[in-house]
Amino acid sequence: MAIILPNILSLLQHIGALRKEPESYRPKSCPGCRHATVWCHGCYTRKADESNTLNPVPIPRFYCPECDSTCSVLPECIPPRSWYLWKVRQIVFLLLLAGNSVGRTVAESGVRRQTVQRWWRRFQDCYSDYSFHLRNHFPWLGRQTEFTEFWAKCLASMPLSTAMRLLHEEGRSVP
């Protein structure tokens, strides 16, 4: 199980925060059973930096003695299941939303074609689910907005990582 820590928007910020205030990563309670004390349980490492200068990136883990489970705490900038940071996906998403072709988006972003296509499909397939939950948080996103207008409005006000963190907290599976 992964918890996402808000407002850590870059790997440098994550590495600095983990060194200076590691306690800020400790969950207030176990995400599984809500037990109030979880123990530090080391770190695992993720390959998360495409320039490779900051890899391997440590991700702290915690153990709950009550339900015998572990959880990891990711900084907001790292998606739970992909090594491309949200900021890379945001670039891809904004290029596509602006009407660029997949080919052009691949050339501009350097991300593989299949990956770009997979993300784009996923965002389209999940639109009604994602937009429903995000509108509950932010009514100003409007009930009548269609896909492109909705996401353009949303991403003008917050990074993609924040929108995805909120969806993750609601139990939605994020791409």
Ligand SMILES: [Zn+2]
């Ligand atoms: Zn527990």
